[in-house]
Every structure is written in structure tokens, then in C-alpha cells.
Amino acid sequence: MTTDGVPALGTYAVDGRNxxxxxxxxxxxxxxxLRPPGGGQEWDCPPGDVQPASMGEVLRARVREVNAEGRLP
Structure with a gap:
């Protein structure tokens, strides 16, 4: 977490708006x-709406990324 309350680069976070x-x-x-798990287009979120992701959200995001990496072209 950075000094302004935003999660650090490379960590998972939740857009509190949606x-x-x-x-x-x-x-x-x-x-x-923020970039969706598994890749895709980044989106902008105001810092006040960014929240750290829970352990469950992090686990689901990592599973999505691993699944995306394993897909054949």
C-alpha cells in the first residue's frame, strides 16, 4: 500500500465503483x-475508489490469469 492509500504496483485491487x-x-x-486478470484493456479509477482486494478476490484473479495463460491460440 502506498502512502496515499492506493495498493502498490502489481498488486490486486477492487474498483469500488463497480x-x-x-x-x-x-x-x-x-x-x-487497473488491468483485468488474464489481460485486457486497462481502465482508469479514481484513487479514492481503489480498495485492496481480499484474499478470495486475489485467488480468483490469479486463477483467471493462469487459465488465460494456458489457452491455446
Whole structure:
């Protein structure tokens, strides 16, 4: 967790506006960028709406990423 309360880069977080879980990829301006588990397009979330992901949410996100990596083209 950073000093402003935003989860650290590379960790999982929840967008409090809609409940989506994503990996913290960075910051652009005043927004935190989150990427869905398994890849996909990043989205911006205001820092005040970013919450640390629970252990269960982290586990589900990791399973999605592993499943996405194992898919054949």
C-alpha cells in the first residue's frame, strides 16, 4: 500500500465503483490504472475508489490469469 492509500504496483485491487478486480499497473494523472486478470484493456479509477482486494478476490484473479495463460491460440 502506498502512502496515499492506493495498493502498490502489481498488486490486486477492487474498483469500488463497480466491484471489478484488477492488477494495479500504474498511475496516469490523478487516476490509478487497473488491468483485468488474464489481460485486457486497462481502465482508469479514481484513487479514492481503489480498495485492496481480499484474499478470495486475489485467488480468483490469479486463477483467471493462469487459465488465460494456458489457452491455446
Amino acid at each position: 466491484g471489478r478486480v484488477g492488477r494495479v499497473m500504474g498511475r496516469v494523472g490523478t487516476y490509478v490504472q
